[in-house]
Amino acid sequence: MPTLSPIAPDLLAWFSQNARILPFRQDPTPYHIWVSEIMLQQTRVAAALEYYDRWMKALPTIRDLAECDEEKLHKLWEGLGYYSRVRNLQKAARIVCQEYGGQLPADHKKLLALPGIGDYTAGAIGSIAFHLPVPAVDGNVLRVFSRLYNDDRDIADPKTKKAYTQWVMEHQPPEAPGPYNEALMELGALVCLPNGEPLCDACPLAHLCRARQAGTQNTLPVKKAAKARRIQPVTVLLVKSEQGWLLQRRPDSGLLAGLWQPALFEEELSRQEAADRLASLGISVQLGGPLKPAKHIFSHIEWRMSGWQATAEAAPLPDGYVWADRESLAQQYTLPGAFKAYRPLLETDG
Ligand code: SF4
Structure with a gap:
């Protein structure tokens, strides 16, 4: 050319x-x-x-x-x-x-x-x-x-x-x-x-x-579509106690490494399965109403989130979990944008 x-x-x-x-x-x-x-x-x-x-x-x-x-x-x-x-x-x-x-x-x-x-x-x-x-x-x-x-x-x-x-x-x-x-x-x-x-x-x-x-300016540039993202079902539990919301720290490597999130499992669980999983960690909860389904798109994965609200006693927690009140959510713990859909609830009710 x-x-x-x-x-x-x-x-x-x-x-x-x-x-x-x-x-x-x-x-x-x-x-x-x-x-x-x-x-x-x-x-x-x-x-x-x-x-x-x-x-x-x-x-x-x-x-x-x-x-x-x-x-x-x-x-x-x-x-x-x-x-x-x-x-x-x-x-x-x-x-x-x-x-x-x-x-x-x-x-x-x-x-x-x-x-x-x-x-x-x-x-x-x-x-x-x-x-x-x-x-x-x-x-x-x-x-x-x-x-x-x-x-x-x-x-x-x-x-x-x-x-x-x-x-x-x-x-x-x-x-x-x-x-x-x-x-x-x-x-x-x-x-x-x-x-x-x-x-x-x-x-x-x-x-x-x-x-x-x-006259081709509106058709350029040509960009082939990226590969389809993997769909990942995620079960989220918004658990509240007198001391605030239950947060869990993500592992030090991988997706959202080191950030905080509500209790969640990267798979689709029934109500009872979700409660049993937390119980196996020593966190006993009373499940409440369902959460509004939400999704978040990462570069290669799409999270499809659903789950339940829950309440619990403010009991001691296993390593990697904390109770976060409204102030520590604002000042200390970083909750990624993936949980934007649940943020208003955490902020108004924490
Ligand atoms: S460079 Fe872009 S804005 Fe400029 S004339 Fe060409 S198409 Fe139009």
């Missing part, structure tokens, strides 16, 4: 006029860029800003992050989901403190070797914070290039990503790798919108765009 005319001059001119003012752009230290990029994976900018602000007040340096207590760390992330991201942030921060004196290395390969930092994040930190000539290709950039080149290859295919990354680099001006990468992402976020709705009339690259010339 013939190379497109240079896009950088018009793109950068547009970016300098239209870039959103964001706190991590106003003070783009490597740590700020790193945390913001991890937060922005799977989260809208508007929603992430509040978290970002709170995080930087609580953990202003990489060393603060490395030393942060696990419960506090989870609480700072509560509601953002995909908790492996925050655990990896801390793992990487500890390595950075041990190996690099508490400062992220200005080296693409070394960044890539840190937990939770993949091609995209290493590219964003490298180019924006350290001005390295590296690509930062996210979904926005793939969409923009698919349209600029009127290319209908599947953007979920790693081969397509590799080809587009080469195009991205062909256009990257060596003197401004960071602004160029940011501008591409910003164009995708504000103008070259997903789901067949690009705002071509407002686009600084409209005169170069091959999809616009061909």
Whole structure:
């Protein structure tokens, strides 16, 4: 495919006029860029800003992050989901403190070797914070290039990503790798919108765009559907005593590692089976009414939850279980978004 005319001059001119003012752009230290990029994976900018602000007040340096207590760390992330991201942030921060004196290395390969930092994040930190000539290709950039080149290859295919990354680099001006990468992402976020709705009339690259010339901008990019998720039935018991709600800590590894949840069993149980399971742990309950069924979608699994409310004596609990009153639910224990459907009940009645 013939190379497109240079896009950088018009793109950068547009970016300098239209870039959103964001706190991590106003003070783009490597740590700020790193945390913001991890937060922005799977989260809208508007929603992430509040978290970002709170995080930087609580953990202003990489060393603060490395030393942060696990419960506090989870609480700072509560509601953002995909908790492996925050655990990896801390793992990487500890390595950075041990190996690099508490400062992220200005080296693409070394960044890539840190937990939770993949091609995209290493590219964003490298180019924006350290001005390295590296690509930062996210979904926005793939969409923009698919349209600029009127290319209908599947953007979920790693081969397509590799080809587009080469195009991205062909256009990257060596003197401004960071602004160029940011501008591409910003164009995708504000103008070259997903789901067949690009705002071509407002686009600084409209005169170069091959999809616009061909009238195919609404059908690109092509993305093959992901594999179907596994359906997992889950039986939940919301058990209340005088001391609060029964919470259980999840294991240290795997899905939602180390977070808290109502008593649950990752299988479909009858009323009696569910009560018997808790009794076998030494927790004797009186079952009440059914819970509203709820579901939660993880990347590869879909939880279909159902269960019952219950009451119990405030008896001593086995290891890994606690009674949590309303205050400790708000301040201490992190309940993942998977239990959002049950949260109002826990909060109003705790
Ligand atoms: S002209 Fe339209 S389709 Fe092409 S890059 Fe701009 S917004 Fe996207």
